[in-house]
Amino acid sequence: MDQIAPSSDLMSELLLGMRLRGIQYRRVYAGPSFGFAFKAQPGCAYFHFMATGTAKLVTEEGELQTLSAGNAVFLPQGSAHQIVSDPKASVQDIDHYDVVSLSETVCAVTASSCSAPHVIFFSGCMEFDLGGLQGLVPLMPELMMIDATSQRYLELMPILTAMEQEARAGRVGDAGILARLADVVMAVIVRGWVECGCGNSSAFVTALREPRLSRAILALHRQPGRDWTIAELAAESGLSRSVFAKRFQETIGVAPLRYAGELRMRIARTWLAYDRMPIERVAERLGYTSQAAFSRAYKRITGISPGSSRRA
Structure with a gap:
């Protein structure tokens, strides 16, 4: 895709105004067959990071995206979606699973009887606020996906690894650390989306470039x-x-x-x-x-x- 040269000042204003609030994380362990449904959360955003294994993300319109280890997904409009092992797998609302609290903001979901899970991913839901530029959120796509192992996003993998370790450890102050790490990850994802042309959001592209x-x-x-x-x-x-x-x-x-x-x-x-x-x-x-x-x-x-x- 052709690269664009967005206004550096306006892009900085966009990223500086971005805030994530009320973040709640889940660390999910799943076996060979699984299906998790995430309900629509207007005014909020979803974030998923696939640590190990593969899965399919199914949008509300039925579109499929393959998630592999190192992939991160951001849904800025909080759209309903599913993460499944296979489109034909039975699906249950993520809120209906038993959870184990790891800290104030992190809980564990285990949907596997295996001693070693086939898939591990981290999931977050938070209020997504662009500050004064909040009016641009409706112009964003339903889903932004990146490969944190690619050359474009090499800076993300150490941050995502740090988030994974922080979520696993449940140390004092993990909520603040996770929130700050998430701020950086979302900013990099949004910037990468803009640099790659903002998909079909022509109004957003025009406003920035x-x-x-x-x-x-x-x-x-x-x-x-x-x-x-x-x-x-x-x-x-x-x-x-x-x-x-x-x-x-x-x-x-x-x-x-x-x-x-x-x-x-x-x-x-x-x-x-x-x-x-x-x-x-x-x-x-x-x-x-x-x-x-x-x-x-x-x-x-x-x-x-x-x-x-x-x-x-």
């Missing part, structure tokens, strides 16, 4: 509290107002000022729900003249009040 458009998007993300106008964003891009507005709408799918408003609310949600920032401070940082004005805008765009986001 179009230097003029990416300058405006980067400006919005770096100064979300500024009261941007179409003329100012067009000037950032070096385009006329009409050409910029048309190109932005066609590429991103929303008008520039609507994107700016939704961006502010995505950032506000992170500050409220995770950073526990006071509502009045969020309003001030995002350029609103009053807390009331911010609250009205937040509820109009998100459907809930800022206070509800804090409580959630």
Whole structure:
């Protein structure tokens, strides 16, 4: 596949804003025949790493992907799927298996009567947050798969091995170590996907590789509290107002000022729900003249009040 040259600044902004929260891992041992079903988790993402053996991943649409030792899979939209020894194998929801807790965030699932399992894989489910760029998640593919043994991803194998060892050991502080290692793995997977052309997500490709458009998007993300106008964003891009507005709408799918408003609310949600920032401070940082004005805008765009986001 042809390589692309994405905007380095915008790519860095994407990766810096990426956060994984609420990670729960399973270490799965399976025999020669197995079938695990993973239900849809909207707002979350799945991650699987095949340590030993082979398996088939079956998407919700019935597409098959072969997983071999060293393969890692990322499902950014939390789509339903199965991991099976064979498409004809009987399948059971992964949540219905008996588990043994190894630590606060890691549990073990054993679906094999053999002393030595045929397959070992690690599975994670977590909230996937791209921060201000969260609107790009729907443009991502259902599944991203890489071969950690290939030349392109040589840096990943030591990290995945460290994750495997950490999950097995159950040492003090393993949750924090696993979370940080997972951050790096997901960032490398997303970057590799972008470098290889982002599959068929043409809008995402264009946003990242179009230097003029990416300058405006980067400006919005770096100064979300500024009261941007179409003329100012067009000037950032070096385009006329009409050409910029048309190109932005066609590429991103929303008008520039609507994107700016939704961006502010995505950032506000992170500050409220995770950073526990006071509502009045969020309003001030995002350029609103009053807390009331911010609250009205937040509820109009998100459907809930800022206070509800804090409580959630």
